[in-house]
Amino acid sequence: MPRYDAKRIELPWQQYWETHQTFRTQNPDLTDTSNVPAKLYVLDMFPYPSGSGLHVGHPEGYTATDIVCRYARMKGKHVLHPMGWDAFGLPAEEHAVKTGTHPRITTEQNISTFRRQLKMLGFSYDWSRELSTTDPDYYRWTQWIFLQLFDTWYDAGFKWKGPDGVARVGKGRPISELPIPTEVRGQGESAVRRYQDRYRLAYVSEAPVNWCPALGTVLANEEVTDGKSERGQHPVTRLPLKQWMLRITAYADRLASELDELAWPESIKYMQRNWIGRSVGAEVDFLIDAATSSFDLWKETRQKSGFPEVPEPSVLRVYTTRPDTLFGVTYMVLAPEHSLVDVITTDAQRAAVAEYRQKASLKSDLERTDLAKDKTGVFTGGYAINPVNGAKVPVWIADYVLINYGTGAIMAVPGHDERDYEFAKTFGIPIVQVVASADGSGSVPDLETAAYTEVGIAVNSGEYNGLSTEDFKTRITSHLSKSGLGREAVNYRLRDWLFSRQRYWGEPFPIWHELDENGEPTGLMRADSAESLPVLHPHMEDFKPTGTPEPMLAKAPQEWLYKTDSDGTRLKRETNSMPQWAGSCWYYLRFCDNKNSTHFIDPDLEKFWLPVDLYIGGAEHAVLHLLYARFWHKVLFDRGHVSRPEPFHRLVNQGMILGENGEKMSKSRGNVINPDDIVREYGADSLRLYEMFMGPLEQVKPWQMSGVEGVYRFLGRVWRLIIDDRSEEIVLNSSLSDAPASDEQLRVLHKTIRAVTDDIERLSFNTAISRMMEFSNFMSSQETRSKEVLKTFVLLLSPFAPHIAEELWSVLGGTTTLAYEPWPVCVDKWLIEDTVEVPVQVNGKLRAKLVVPAGLTTDQLQAAAEADEIVRRNLDGKTIVKVIAVAGRMINFVVK
């Protein structure tokens, strides 16, 4: 046989694995509880099968997980390593608009390309578990989970202990268990249903949404940045529309706190916590524009009634994280959309306020946030009374206050809040200092140039003067609470998840709207039964967007859109579709049991396989996908469908691969590397090896074509170690010997076993590869090479470069795949060296290196060092103050 020829060996081995079902993972027999195997579930973030095929970023994470899986199998673990397709989404539909090709056709073609490319790279996926979010058998269960969300309300005060044994407060419970107030019950069945609908985790809401005319869809807040769509950078406008929402905010606390136990990068946990944005503060009520007498009366009433759930119409409720600055309030601000604006605005200001509100409503998010450097606002003419000191403060409207956070209104403390400060400066509103710096110097922060936003000691705050910010907060919150004027409150930046899209190529909702005799929706809904799922897509020829927020599916045939229920009620189908996130929220569950036709996952298999032990993917999913999936998982957990609260135990983000010029790879930059080309020229093993050798998995790193050459040469050297490359036939290299290996070869081998094993465990693949390179460099220089040593080495190499390893294994006498050969064991006695090289330092500076017998005591080491000529020279004429010696490691003389 000639030289190393990747092309000749790779395809046959891929076919071998396929015909022998080498990587098929049987679900274990869980009825025999005494014999449950040790499992490992290793998952890649499944790709969106785009039309342009695999790029080099994909194989990076996939190779990493493949190495871990191949290694774990050899270690005897029962490994689950599946692959699938996140295949709903806009591009296939946009293609349909252009060409008339049905999205399903395009999707299937793209999946074929991806599948071919992944198989070409020799990944050890269990292809029998392949799934696509677009399979009716898959989205049947996506729809089923939606029905679970629809059937669940969040009981925030519910105390319970889950199957994981952890006590929690707050649980998603069946909607049938929602307590119905008597007065609602008294209003009849449809009132009850409407009441229930308000509490479901999946609910319909009419709210301003991000409508993107160019894409023809509504987008989630998360998909919009700077007033432009994440995808395509099209302008986005605000529009009130009826939309499906998922009540993810109900789970905000648990989503934040249960991050703690996860083995995730701290940065990702931090981003999620930030996104959730939990803050603790107080809600405080201000009475609007009243005479002192009625203010006193109101306080008396509140003293008795306590703090009401909903404030009286004449009361302005604010949320603040700094209740300790209440004495520094010099004005109030309402969001322009706030319902009290009409109540509070005086006739004199009505025109100005109306104009400002009009302008604000037209402003895109871009103008309202990014460009709004200068604060704007209008005085309403109205006043509110500060509950702590009775001070009358003006009420403004301004768009720096957002309607959908807190109560949509704030108390403004310009002395101690940057935004309020800027606003007050702009409009000449007084600034009052109520916090002094806490360093005890009594120094007064200068409020002439900036607000003082740090904590400190209270001043100008009546009876609270001298309290620290922290004590003040606790004290005043409790005072307000006792007098019915305020209460502690928690807020989140996280908003409910806008869950509907107006596209064809997404999961249809399993929901019907009831119609009255005029064919108008009554607002009441009916869910499809679980047995009737999936709701399939209607047949359509025309995929052009409607051009309005009206969903694509509204153009579906009548027989899909309408039906009459058994009770004679006319029903119209929900015509929105689900967002792409839906399918990826639970695919890790289906992989465990992808053929199950009666459950979305068998409960015992869920207990066995979950959680995912290692999940690798790009950091771009740090917030959205991972937060959404965790949310769904928790709902399923509360409803008893899964046994653990978190789906992904360990998460690793692979770093992006840049082009050779160090820039992000893109067509426009012309620096895209195509995996197909690399495989054609060097083979899959070289591509895999190179992507792992480039640098640490999590690091961003540039592609280097010469680096691919390097690993390719390494594989060629390994090949020649074992094969006689000058022979025409496949013949072992004449240096190979059946005789027992030399001690030196064994020492090098076992050091390599130890290093490669440790490095794989640490996911430090680049150093593992360099250790194998060192081994092959050493072996090349050996005149006779032990066959056994080389066989062991081939096993070490096999997770990284499985094709060449299989080929060499068979040449060395293997009769079947090496995929389940036991992983080599490091024998410690071969790690012990006879002699060690010890550095000798004088005053911390390296002066000499001594080769000494291993196992010297520190005294012996010192004696040996002092006997060395160079050391003597450096110690000559000096006094030894101290000697620091670490046996077998180093020795340092401290001299004067």
Add this chain to the structure above:
RNA sequence: GCCGGAGUGGCGGAAUGGCAGACGCGCCGGAUUCAAAAUCCGGUAUGGGUAAUUCCAUGUGUGGGUUCGAGUCCCACCUCCGGUACCA
């Protein structure tokens, strides 16, 4: 602005507080060859010294500090990358 992460040869990168630069690329020299490709061997941080060497000095973004000893720990700063942005 704020929050993360990272700054080490010509390049990618390696180093449980203990020999800085493993391994690979590139480059230089040599072997093999009619020649080339491929392959193999040696060298390669910077400056200086020597006939020569296991010689000397400097060196991990900058400036301080802790330590017998710092790329590694602490403080301040600079640069780059990523995230985020009126959330009261």
